[in-house]
Amino acid sequence: MPDPEQIQKNYIGLPLRSILAIAGFSLVVLGALFVFPEFFRHSQASVRGSNPEENIIGAFPVVVPTVKYGFALDTFQTVEGEVQRGQILGQLLSRYGLSAENIEILFQRSNGVFRVQDFQTGKPYLLMSKNLDKGLDHLVYEPSLYEYFVFHLKDSLWIEHVERPVETRTQIAEGTIESSLWQAMEDNGASPALIAKLEDALQWSIDFHHLQQGDYFRALYDQQFVEETEVDPGKVHAAVYRTGGKEHYAIYYEHSDEKGYYDLQGRPMNKGFLKAPVRFSRISSHFNLSRFHPILKRVRPHFGTDYAAPYGTEILAVGQGEVIEASYSSGNGNYVKIRHNKQITTQYLHMQRFAKGIRRGTKIRQGQVIGYVGSTGLATGPHVCFRFWMNGKQVNHLRMNFPPPDPLPKEELGKFFQYRDELLAKLNNTGDKGTQTEAKGAVTSP
Ligand SMILES: [Zn+2]
Incomplete structure (x- = not known):
């Protein structure tokens, strides 16, 4: 509690x-690869599309040829955009002059390569044309850094899936x-x-x-x-x-x-045994035989260790074993008790809910998710009260020294x-x- x-x-x-430093490092790399070249190209070509989300970049000569998706981008007129909420691929292609008939053919050929409904909000696309007035040559859709799709729209209609x-x-x-x-x-x-x-x-x-x-x-x-x-x-x-x-x-x-x-x-x-049943949590109350109970307002031994974590956080079994109780009581709320071996039993209290398939008799492996953090029973906020029995006696698991395997x-x-x-x-x-x-x-x- x-x-x-x-x-x-x-x-x-x-x-x-240092992890943050690593995250920062990768941001810098991203910045160097993508943000800067964009800025560079925009500074060379300032033609803008009517849609503020898109920038039409003319076929102007540039100092460094920009190769992306296997194309020399500088030899194309390009329109970059992000899929807008509710935007449909067919509408986009139609807006840039692809006929309904050709869209139909393209979508038929997409079978097994690309699911048209997977054109996802927020993902980037790039339209390419030698001359935008005469329609599109290619559309590239990039759902992730791992892969992209090239829709060839000029002479033959087909879709290419490229995995990087x-x-x-x-x-x-x-x-x-x-x-x-x-x-x-x-x-x-x-x-x-x-x-x-x-x-x-x-x-x-x-x-x-x-x-x-x-x-x-x-x-x-x-x-x-x-x-x-x-x-x-x-x-x-x-x-x-x-x-x-x-x-x-x-x-x-x-x-x-x-x-x-x-x-x-x-x-x-x-x-x-795992040292704790919840990741990214903090101990809000230790095992303490003379603890002042925050709800009952009196001294009552605390036979567990409380791990505070947000509602819905996964609760993990600290060792392999078998569920001997998955039940509810007014004090414990939703709780699970696991028997690990002849000597050791653990219990997890105040769960929001059990994980799928967790019931009496379920065999559990170490680290398996058995439920989710809640505040059912006698609890003031979301946490797991974790209890550890050694030979039938409740002990402070943080003080235990187990024999090495x-x-x-x-x-x-x-x-x-x-x-x-x-x-x-x-x-x-x-x-x-x-x-x-x-x-x-x-x-x-x-
Ligand atoms: Zn507790």
């Missing part, structure tokens, strides 16, 4: 300033914890994709709710590029997180039919150590691949 006295004022969450090659480069992200992730995301609207992957890699060894200012992380991960523009991050191969004088490593490794993160000794990390089998361990050392050399950049920028939040190629 949100218990004001227990919320630390300067809460340190998972704040990855995706290049993957292994990069390093590093940073020092300085403020809260929530704050950072709110302020900057940063994409959490890489943060989520880092959390996935380290979630068994780091409690992301107790990060300290000055904590340091470094990760070796795949970044995907389309024409030099960063798109989605791929796999995190290795990561280290330094806190309180300790270093926690996660090494991604695949063998036979198993894959996942391992520690430096080759012990699988996912055999333990067995490492990889002996015959596999040698291979693992060799692979681990290769990754660590790249992660720590002790190889001979040259120097590396050490600026905070730097993204570098090893």
Whole structure:
């Protein structure tokens, strides 16, 4: 429950300033590739269309030939636009002189290549013509950086689907914890994709709710590029997180039919329990045997840890097991209880609703979504009250030390150590691949 006295004022969450630097970096790249050339061309050609959304750029000679979508754009008259709400492809083509008959033929030929109804609001298109008075030569529609469609409209009517090659480069992200992730995301609207992957890699060894200012992380991960523009991050191969004088490593490794993160000794990390049942949350109330209850206004032990998060946030099972209760009570609201093994049971309270298929007897894997954050039952705001039983007794899971799982089998361990050392050399950049920028939040190629 949100218990004001227990919320630390300067809460340190998972704040990855460097991630923002990475986001900023990709914005700069985008800016360089797209915004600037547009400005450049407009400054050369100032013919404007009657529609303020579109700029007609005449076939003026330019210094640098601009090649886009495989066309030398400067040899065409072009009209750029964005699909407007309710705009239909046929109407657009008709406005630029394509006959109803030809539109019909084109749409028939679009079968299996392009769905005409997928002409989506807000996506860019480009019209090209050698002479706009004599109709269009091509229309290019670009639903994403990954692909575009070329509608050939002059001699033969056909549609071409072009998928841009995706290049993957292994990069390093590093940073020092300085403020809260929530704050950072709110302020900057940063994409959490890489943060989520880092959390996935380290979630068994780091409690992301107790990060300290000055904590340091470094990760070796795949970044995907389309024409030099960063798109989605791929796999995190290795990561280290330094806190309180300790270093926690996660090494991604695949063998036979198993894959996942391992520690430096080759012990699988996912055999333990996740440190928290909600991502991007904060602890609003700790396990506390003499807690003053904010609703009941009296001292009542708090046998759980409260994770505050927005309504509808996914709640994850901290380990594999079986649902033994998925039910409602006036105090708990909607709650799920999972039995993980002979000793350990966990419970998740105040859910808005259960995830699909969650009922008594459902088998659960670690990290599976079991419900969504709410405030049903005795709760003042949206949160999960997370409870942990060890041998029938409620305990503070944040204080538990579980016995480490067995490492990889002996015959596999040698291979693992060799692979681990290769990754660590790249992660720590002790190889001979040259120097590396050490600026905070730097993204570098090893
Ligand atoms: Zn609670």
